[in-house]
Every structure is written in structure tokens, then in C-alpha cells.
Amino acid sequence: DSGVTQTPKHLITATGQRVTLRCSPRSGDLSVYWYQQSLDQGLQFLIQYYNGEERAKGNILERFSAQQFPDLHSELNLSSLELGDSALYFCASSAEGYNSPLHFGNGTRLTVT
């Protein structure tokens, strides 16, 4: 158990809809990262937050947004969903700094129909 909690585990929704994925980091971790992993694909970095502030942005679409709340949990919002958004979305947390190892949650499997 990594200590990182992601909900829900599975999400099935229709094109054009909006969903929210939730992540609770390990106790004491200040950084939260979001990654997208499509079938047989690698881990695409989306965005990172550190102690409530956006720290780095990767290949995140404009239809996607995220935030980290004062209690350090984070939410990833995906809107105007397309079939191609179907993927496994991972949240990871780390203590602090750029070199701390990442601890991943179990992921949210999003299926857009």
C-alpha cells in the first residue's frame, strides 16, 4: 500500500461529459503529480502541484484542469470528454523537492463511450 488514495477506481461516461478524479496523497507529502497512461503507452506527465501551488505543467489539454486544496488532496477535472481520453489516470505524491521518489495510487480507469 503506497498510502496514496485515488477515487473512483473506475469511471464510465459518455463523450461530451465532465468528470472529476480525486487523489489523497501520502501523509506528509506536499507534492501531487497527475499522469495519464493509455493502453500499452507510457506515463504522460500532466501536471504537478506543490503545497497548493501549480509547480509544473506537462502535456495537459485545455479541457483538463486540476487543483490542490489546503488539505493537500487534489482533483483532476476532465471536461468535454472524447473517446481518446479513455485511459488510466494516476496520481502520485512525493515528500518535497524535485528528486524525491514518487508514490503512486492505484489509478482511476476512465472509459469514455
Place this chain on the structure above:
Amino acid sequence: GQQVMQIPQYQHVQEGEDFTTYCNSSTTLSNIQWYKQRPGGHPVFLIQLVKSGEVKKQKRLTFQFGEAKKNSSLHITATQTTDVGTYFCAVTGNQFYFGTGTSLTVIP
């Protein structure tokens, strides 16, 4: 952004054979990390290398960081079926980049 190439993309080995995956960067790295993702699972941190030429071992796994800090390798001796999964290298910079991964299949 940071470019990290990982080879091979796939590797099938007989149980008991050795396995190596390589991670190459076009720029000098401050450090490199390795992760393993079992089928259906999430990536799990294995190790971090920081120093030029560093070699670290974890049982049958040997991790190396190149002298120029531009490449790294993970070698598994005498693979077992429990080694099945995808192995990723990861580098930090402005972002936390993962390599493309090497998917290892071990044939019993």
C-alpha cells in the same frame, strides 16, 4: 522538454535468462530513478542513482548510472516469473519525466 529514450520496448526471455533495459538521455541528468509496474498495477519506485558511475544492487537487480550521467541501465540476473512487468526510468528536471518503458515477459 526532457527526452529520455528507453530500449528495448519489449523483451521476452526464458526464465533463468538475464535481462537488461537501457535508458538514454541527450542531456546530462542530475539523477535517475527506476520504477516497476506489474501488469494491472501501478508504478513502484525501485531505486535512485545520483553519482556518476554509480552502481547499486538489489538482490538480482543491478542498476548503473553512466560516467557522463546521460545513460543508465537495469540488469536482472536469472529472471523469474515474478520479474514480469514494465520497467521505467524517470528523470527529474522542471518536470518528472518517465521513459517509454520496457515490457518484460518471462516464459516459464
